[in-house]
Amino acid sequence: MTDPRIAAIPDIHGHAKGEHRPFTEERPLAYSARMLFLWFYHACRRLSPRFLMVADHANYLTFEDPGAVSTVRRALKLAQAGDLIGAAETAGVDLPHAAAVSEGMRRGMRFAIGAEMDNDPRARPDAQNIVDALRPDGIIRSVHFVPIQHPEKGADWPWPFDSEEFIDLYETISTETLWELYTAKLFDDLEKLPTHIAGHFYVPATLGRWPAQKTLEQYEDRLLDICHQRGVAVEINTRFLYRDRPEDRKKKYLEANARLIRKAKARGVGIAIGSDAHSPKDQGNAFDVILGLLDDAHINELVFPVAGRLARVALRATREHLEAQAQAGRQPAVPGSSITGYGRAELGLPEEEPVHREGGRATRESGPKKRAGDSARTSKRPTVTTPPAASTSRRSAESTSSATKAKAARVAKPPAPEKKKPARPPAAAAKAKKSAVKPSRPVAKKAPPARKSVTKKSSSKSGGGKKVAKKVSSKKAPVRKKPAAKTAAPRRPAKPKRTAAAAAKKSVKKKKTAAKRR
Numbered sequence: 001m002t003d004p005r006i007a008a009i010p011d012i013h014g015h016a017k018g019e020h021r022p023f024t025e026e027r028p029l030a031y032s033a034r035m036l037f038l039w040f041y042h043a044c045r046r047l048s049p050r051f052l053m054v055a056d057h058a059n060y061l062t063f064e065d066p067g068a069v070s071t072v073r074r075a076l077k078l079a080q081a082g083d084l085i086g087a088a089e090t091a092g093v094d095l096p097h098a099a100a101v102s103e104g105m106r107r108g109m110r111f112a113i114g115a116e117m118d119n120d121p122r123a124r125p126d127a128q129n130i131v132d133a134l135r136p137d138g139i140i141r142s143v144h145f146v147p148i149q150h151p152e153k154g155a156d157w158p159w160p161f162d163s164e165e166f167i168d169l170y171e172t173i174s175t176e177t178l179w180e181l182y183t184a185k186l187f188d189d190l191e192k193l194p195t196h197i198a199g200h201f202y203v204p205a206t207l208g209r210w211p212a213q214k215t216l217e218q219y220e221d222r223l224l225d226i227c228h229q230r231g232v233a234v235e236i237n238t239r240f241l242y243r244d245r246p247e248d249r250k251k252k253y254l255e256a257n258a259r260l261i262r263k264a265k266a267r268g269v270g271i272a273i274g275s276d277a278h279s280p281k282d283q284g285n286a287f288d289v290i291l292g293l294l295d296d297a298h299i300n301e302l303v304f305p306v307a308g309r310l311a312r313v314a315l316r317a318t319r320e321h322l323e324a325q326a327q328a329g330r331q332p333a334v335p336g337s338s339i340t341g342y343g344r345a346e347l348g349l350p351e352e353e354p355v356h357r358e359g360g361r362a363t364r365e366s367g368p369k370k371r372a373g374d375s376a377r378t379s380k381r382p383t384v385t386t387p388p389a390a391s392t393s394r395r396s397a398e399s400t401s402s403a404t405k406a407k408a409a410r411v412a413k414p415p416a417p418e419k420k421k422p423a424r425p426p427a428a429a430a431k432a433k434k435s436a437v438k439p440s441r442p443v444a445k446k447a448p449p450a451r452k453s454v455t456k457k458s459s460s461k462s463g464g465g466k467k468v469a470k471k472v473s474s475k476k477a478p479v480r481k482k483p484a485a486k487t488a489a490p491r492r493p494a495k496p497k498r499t500a501a502a503a504a505k506k507s508v509k510k511k512k513t514a515a516k517r518r
Contacts, residue, residue, distance in 0.1 A: 002288075005315040009287045010051035010304035012197060013116070013140060013235060013274025014039070017056045020278060023165050026122065029060045031068035037075055037091035037101065040111045042280035044104030049284040051304045051313060053112035055140050058123040058131075061115075066133035069113050080105040112137035112305055116199060118144045119185065121158045138305025140235065140274075141189055142199035146181040148173050162206045175209040183219050190226050196305050197272050198227055200237035202256055208249055220260055224267045233270030233303045233310055234260065236293075238286040239277075258293045270303040270310055291315075 016039040017029045036054060043052050075091035079102040088098040105111075114136040117127075124130070131139070150157035151172060160166055161178055170178075182204050190198055201223060210216065227234055236257050241250055264271050273290055277283045294300075300318065303310040 003291060006284070006287050006291055007048035007050050008313065008315050009049060009273050009284065009291065010053070010302055010313050011049040011275050011277070011284050011287075012051075012053045012055070012112075012114075012138065012272045012304060013199065013237065013276045014052065014054050014283060015056050015116075015276070015278045016054045017060050018278060023160060023163055026059065028062045028124070030062040030064040031056075032064075032092070033068050033071040033075060033090065034092040036068065036072040036113065037093050038097065039280060040076070040104075041093070041097045041101055043111075043283055044100045044109060046283075047104060047107065047109070049287070050109045051112075052109075052283065053114050053138060053305060055114040055116045055136075055138070057120065058115065058117050058127045059120040061124060061127050061130045063130065065130060066135075069134050073113070076101070076105070076111060082106075110304075110306070114138040114140065114196075114305055116140040116142055117193070117195075118142045119158075119189070120144060135308075136305075137307055138196040138310075139194055140197045140199040141186075141193060141195040141232075142203070143182055143186045143189065144203070146178065146185060148181070162203050164207065167207060170207070170209065175204075176211055176215070178204055178209060179211045179215070179219065183222070187222060187226055190223075190230065190232060195230070195232050196308075196310060197233045197235050197274075197303075198223065199235050199274070200239075200276065201234065201260065202237075202240075202253065205249075205253065205256075206240065208246075210252065216256070217259075220263060224260075224263055224269050227264075227269045228267050231310075233272045234264055235272045235274045236261065236290060237274050237276050238290055239275065239282075241286040241289055242275075242282065254289070254293070257290075258296065261293055261297045261299065265297055265299055270312075271299065272303050272310075 016031070016035055020026070039054060040052060043049060072091055075087045075098075078090060079087035079098055082102060084095055084098045084102055087093075087102065088095050091098070113134065115131050115134065117131065117139055118141075144162060145158040145160055147156040148159045148169070149155050149172075150159070150169075159169055159173070161169075161173075161182070186198070186201075189195070201220075211219075223234065226232070240253050261271060271294075273287065275282055275285050275287070277285065294302075294315070300315050301312045302315070304313050305311070
């Protein structure tokens with residue numbers, strides 16, 4: 001069974017512009033959004049590698065590259081958001097291609113676009129400006145040429161030492177000289193130029209040229225010192241392992257990389273793995289061999305360039321990673337326009353205007369319009385009270401100073417002593433209390449005795465018995481006046497009295513209307 005960790009190894013070195021041509025036939029080749037999208041599509045179809053970066057050579061750069069990179073990044077965001085039609089139309093691919101990339105990204109696959117910057121003399125003078133416009137996720141710094149004294153072309157001729165087309169020059173240039181020139185140029189570039197990853201350090205040994213063991217280890221230590229100082233990772237390149245090479249050379253190459261991995265871990269330098277693929281079929285090739293070296297060195301984390309920084313990727317979940325993931329899950333997600341959290345501007349889409357549906361919440365909350373002249377009408381909805389506006393009056397300097405002095409005087413002035421009342425004897429206090437309460441009694445019980453006197457009179461006239469009392473009350477009922485509530489506080493103005501003629505006229509009108517109805 002294949003180890004699932006192999007798919008988790010990031011591949012940071014791939015060339016979407018195709019296989020190397022003969023040295024004299026190599027020309028700049030422009031990116032297209034379709035080319036880049038299909039490069040990622042092949043990885044999504046296999047679901048491996050899960051992290052993949054394109055990094056083409058500097059001599060292939062063109063002015064069209066930044067636009068194509070921007071377009072494919074927008075297409076990848078649309079695919080991740082699930083907009084298959086938008087992704088397919090943006091990248092110029094078929095719908096099944098967009099569906100495969102979308103499914104891969106939903107499963108956690110991530111893609112980056114960088115550049116491999118070397119000292120190729122065929123690169124444009126403004127190649128760095130093109131790279132800056134690309135906004136690369138990562139830059140791989142490498143060396144493929146060294147200046148030598150050519151027997152026919154003279155001094156300072158750039159020699160592509162890793163190309164078999166120029167292997168005859170090894171008879172003129174020794175291996176020690178080659179490694180000395182190579183490391184001098186590489187170390188100088190790493191110290192001065194923008195870099196995220198130092199690419200394939202053992203590239204001079206492609207054709208079997210190795211320096212003395214002691215000298216080689218000194219170069220390795222110097223490389224790791226610079227990488228540690230500048231925060232740069234080192235690449236373990238696997239292209240040599242899956243190409244047609246003698247087994248003894250592959251064995252020595254593996255030994256050198258295993259030693260570099262152990263040293264990098266001891267120095268705290270990040271490790272990146274690159275297939276150096278020039279075809280989609282070579283993506284992630286020979287990663288199973290490298291996984292054995294990582295296990296021997298007890299390395300679980302690798303680096304992958306994302307937006308100009310080196311992100312860490314774990315090959316297997318440990319307690320530390322599970323706790324970090326749980327902590328990230330507890331944090332509230334930032335709302336976005338899609339499942340990815342990207343805003344519409346990041347996805348290259350126009351902003352949406354809020355749509356109000358009839359009868360919706362927004363319509364109900366707006367409330368009915370007030371009628372003209374109906375200021376007294378009240379609404380059922382509670383009104384939101386706004387705090388009173390702050391006073392806009394301004395004090396003059398004199399009034400402010402006088403107020404401050406008055407306040408200070410009030411604070412400084414001691415409180416006046418309270419006047420003590422003379423103590424009274426207990427008997428006098430009791431008398432005063434009775435005299436204070438006594439006047440209130442006749443006022444409170446003035447009305448009830450009047451009612452009792454009325455009832456006594458009625459009972460004396462009747463000569464006793466409830467029936468007689470009822471008769472007396474019925475006789476006196478007509479004499480009672482109308483309730484005081486109607487006459488005491490009339491709310492409406494009194495109407496003028498009607499004359500007899502007006503009353504007669506009104507009665508005649510009522511009769512006529514009744515006759516008409518019949």
